[in-house]
Amino acid sequence: MTNEEIKQSVSALFPAVTYDETGEFLNLLISSGDLRPLIEALRKNAEYDFDFLFCLTCIDWKTHLTMVYHLLSKKHKHAIVIKAKIADTINPEIETVSDLWKTAIFHEREVYDLFGVKFLNHPDLRRLLLDESWEGYPLRKNYVDENMITI
C-alpha cells in the first residue's frame, strides 16, 4: 500500500490520528492514551500486516515525551512510523506492545531504564542496562549526576 492509501484507510478507522510526511517515512501522530487500538489494528489487519518492529525508542522534548515505533511489513514491503505523545513528564505511562511483537520486551525495558516510562501490562518491567539500585533516568534531559565529567 502506498502512503496515501494507508492514510485514507487509517483515517477512516481512527479519526484522531494526524500525519506528518516531511521525513522519509509516513509518521502517524497520536496521543499515548489512544495508542493501543491503533497499533493492534496495524499489527493484526491483513491489509497492513506490520509484523516487524525494527526500532522502539523514546525522545525527551522537555515539555513532553514521544515514544517512536518504526514498523515494517515483510509481506507488503511498506514502512511507517508511529509517534505517541506522552504529556506527563513526571510519571510517564503508556500501554505495552510486547504481546504483539516479542522484540518489544527488551526494548521497553531499556526505555524504562533510561527514561523512566512505565509500560502497563509489561510481563517483566525492571532495569536492563543499569544496576538495580541506580537512581534516576540518565537519558532524560534533566538528569543530574555529580560523577559525570562534562565538557
Added chain:
Amino acid sequence: MSLLGAPELTEEGEFVINIGPQHPSTHGVLHLKVWLDGETIKKVQPHLGYIHRSIEKMSESLSYRNFIYVTSRMDYLSAHINNQACALAVEKGLQIEAPPRAQMIRILMAELTRLSSHQLWWGCTGLDLGAVTPFFYAFREREAIMEIMEESCGARLTQNYCVPGGVMYDVHPNFQNRVKDVIKQIKSKFKEYEEILSGNVIFEQRTKGVGYISAADAVSYGCTGPTARGSGVSCDVRKWFPYDGYEKVQFKEILEHGGDCYARYMVRMAEMKQSAYIIEQLIDNIPEGDFQAKTKMVLKLPKGEFYQRVETARGELGVYIVSDGAASPYRIKYRSPNFSNLSALEHMAKGAKIGDLVAIMATIDLVIPDVDR
C-alpha cells in the same frame, strides 16, 4: 551483589546457576542466569549492562563529525560498517551524496570487514565447541585483511575511515594488488574450512536440530542477519534498501530453511564466499575521482529525523538521528542487531542442554558491547 550469589535451589527442585559475566564462551561480558533441571535448561535470563558505556548520551554532546568514532567501539568486528551507517545518516540529513569513488571504496572495505568478521566468528565457534585448530587458521587469514586495512585506513580494528561525504584519505596505491592477492589466498582456504568443521561428524551432531527458531518467531523477536536468514527470513538490507551503490552489485542473498544452529552456520559460510565474489567484481572497477565531497567545517543538520540502515556482519544496524538544528544531535538511537538477536536466546535454548547453549550462542554470533552500547 545479589545477582551473583551462590547457586540456589528453587521449590520445584531446579538449580539456578550463573554463567558469566567472565566466561570464555559468552563472547563478551554477558551474565546468564540459568534454571536447570539436571542438565536441561528450563529458563534463561540474560542480565545485560556490564559494558554499558552510555554511547547514546555521549553522542548528544559530540559534533556530527566526532560521534562517528565512538560507534566503531560498538560492534567492533564490523567497525567500518558502523561508521558507514553514521556517515550515511549524516549525509542523508545534509542531502549530499558521496562521490562514486568514495562509495566504491566504502563498500569494498565493508565487504573486507564482513569477511574478516565471519572468519573470526568461524574460529571462535570452533573454539567454543572444543576444536582449537580453526582459531589459528581463522586468524591467519584475518591478519592478512587487517594489514590491508592498516595500510589504507591507518588502524587494524577501529578504522574510523568514513566521514560524512566520503572517506578520509584515498586508498594506498598498493590496495588493488594486495586485495587481489589476499582474496586469491582466502578462496583457496574455503575448502579447508569445510573439511575441518562443516563435514565433521561431532560438529554436525552438536549443531543439527539444536536451537530451533521458526521464521515467524524470528521476525517477532526482531532477529536480522544470518540469525534470521537461517530460518528462511529474507532480510538483507543490501537487497531490500540498497545504499552506497549496492544496487549495481551482483550477489545472492543466502537463505537456509533449517532454523537450527547448523543452518545459521551454513549461511555464514556461504556469505563469506559471496563477499569474496563481490570484492572480485569491484576491485578492478574503482572509478576515478574525488574521495570526499565538499562539506562545511562545522556540520549542522536541519530540524528533522533521519534513519539509515545498513547490513553489518550480524544483522541490520539502524542509526536514528533526531536533530533540532544545532551542531550536535538532539537524540541518537542505535538499533543494534545483537540486542534483538539476544532476546531470542531464551526461546532457542528452552529444553536444551548446557552444551547446546554454548553452540546456540556461538551461532547467533553475539558481540556484547553492541547489545549494551
Added chain:
Amino acid sequence: MAETEKMIFPAQLHQTADGGIVVSKLDEMINWARSNSLWPLVFGTSCCAIEMMSAADAKYDWSRFGFEVARATPRQADLIIVAGTIVMKMAPVLKRLYDQMPDPKYVIAMGACTISGGPFFYNTYSVVKGVDHVIPVDVYIPGCPPRPEALLHAMITLQEKIKHETYFGKSKKEEGK
C-alpha cells in the same frame, strides 16, 4: 676452577668431574621461574579483547614468552590482562575475580579505557575512569586498541619488573635497568 658459562637461567655452572654444581641466588631463580610462566586469565570486555586474541594467535604468539595456557578460572591464573572498558556494574565483578586469584598476582591495564576511561571520559555516567580505582595495576599500555606487539612489549616489561622482586623483603629496583 670456577667456569662460568652463559646459561639460560641466571646461575653459574662450576664444572666438576661428574657433571657440575650450579650456584645461584634464590631470588633470581624464583623470579626467573615466575616471570617465564605467567598464565593469563581469559578476561576481555570489549575491543581490546580482539587484539589480545590476536596476540594469542600464531602470528604474534605470546606463548613463546611463557604465557602458554590462558586459564578460564581465576584460581589457576597469575596475570589478569584487563582488556576493555570497565563500567560501574562490572567493577565489583572485577574486584571479586582479582580477590580470587592466588598470590603472586599481576595486573596489566590494556588500552586507553583502563588507564583513564579513554574515549569514554566525558559525558558518560557509567564508566569507571581508570581500572586503578578498582585494583592495583603493574603495567599500563596506551592505545585504542594497542597493537598486539604493544601487548607483547607490556608483557616483557612485566617480566622485567618481576625479575627485580625479592622473595624475602621488599622489592627494589636496580639502577640503570
